[in-house]
Structure formats: structure tokens, C-alpha cells
Amino acid sequence: MKLQQHEMEELREKLEVEKVNLEEELSSHGRVLNDAGDWEGASIGFEGEESDPNDVADQIEELVTNVPLVEELEARHVDVAEAVEKMDEGVYGLCEECSEPIPLARLMANPAARTCIEHAEEEELV
Ligand SMILES: [Zn+2]
Incomplete structure (x- = not known):
């Protein structure tokens, strides 16, 4: 079964929207490392004093959250x-x-799916 033109367009639109959203999320939780589009988690909102232990603790907390989040994003x-x-x-x-x-149902649910259902990674189906 080949995808219809309108189905392909719908899927492309979903992907484009998700891509923009992900880029927004990434830039609010991390920073770009290089032109290849690698990101790393960062404490962007940090404006405290590095000499203040409470501010430093907040910054570390933000990093602990953002680093795995950015990896996922x-x-x-x-x-x-x-x-x-x-x-x-x-x-x-x-x-x-x-x-x-x-x-098609799988693509509609996840337009970035790389495999058929049979070959889906188990974690993806949880
Ligand atoms: Zn397969």
C-alpha cells in the first residue's frame, strides 16, 4: 500500500509542526553545541549569583532536569x-x-516511526 498524496501532506505537516515545537523546547532547555545540530542541557534561566549557594543549588537542579530532557528532545x-x-x-x-x-494508522500516531509494528522497539509500545 502506497501513501496517498493527501496522507503524505498531512504527515509532512505533522512532522514540520513537531520539528518547530521540538526546536522551541530545545532552545528553552538547552543550547546548540555545533552546526551539526547537537544540543546539550543548560540552565538557561539562571540569573543568580554564583557566590550564592542557594542560587548555585537552583542552577544544578535545573541542569539535572534539563540534561536528560534535552537528550530525549x-x-x-x-x-x-x-x-x-x-x-x-x-x-x-x-x-x-x-x-x-x-x-498508516501507525504513521498518523507517530509520523516519525522508523519501523513497522512488528519491528517496533519494545519501549515504544509501553
Ligand atoms: Zn518491519
Whole structure:
């Protein structure tokens, strides 16, 4: 089953919207490391005094939250960006394991899905 043009457009729009949202989230919780689009968690909102132990504690707390959050956002951002690239290359919607078409319902739920349901990672299905 091949995706219809309007389905492809709907999925592309979902991906574009998610990509922009992820970039906003990333820039509010981290900073760009390089041109390759790598990010790291940072305490962007920090305006306290480094000499004040309470401010430093707040900053550390923010980092402890932001570092894993940014890692997660970054991984998702890579998935979304690659899905858009696949659309441009005309290979979108195929399982990376078996090259079978990914069911439309799955793509609608997760337009950045890399695999068919059979080959989905277990953690993704929890
Ligand atoms: Zn598969």
C-alpha cells in the first residue's frame, strides 16, 4: 500500500509542526553545541549569583532536569528530521528493518516511526 498524496501532506505537516515545537523546547532547555545540530542541557534561566549557594543549588537542579530532557528532545528531533528527509527522498513510510510499508494508522500516531509494528522497539509500545 502506497501513501496517498493527501496522507503524505498531512504527515509532512505533522512532522514540520513537531520539528518547530521540538526546536522551541530545545532552545528553552538547552543550547546548540555545533552546526551539526547537537544540543546539550543548560540552565538557561539562571540569573543568580554564583557566590550564592542557594542560587548555585537552583542552577544544578535545573541542569539535572534539563540534561536528560534535552537528550530525549534531541533524539526525537533527529527522528523527525530524518523522517522529513525520507519524504524528500521518496522513501518515507518504510520499515527500517524489513522495508515493508508502515501502516498508516501507525504513521498518523507517530509520523516519525522508523519501523513497522512488528519491528517496533519494545519501549515504544509501553
Ligand atoms: Zn518491519
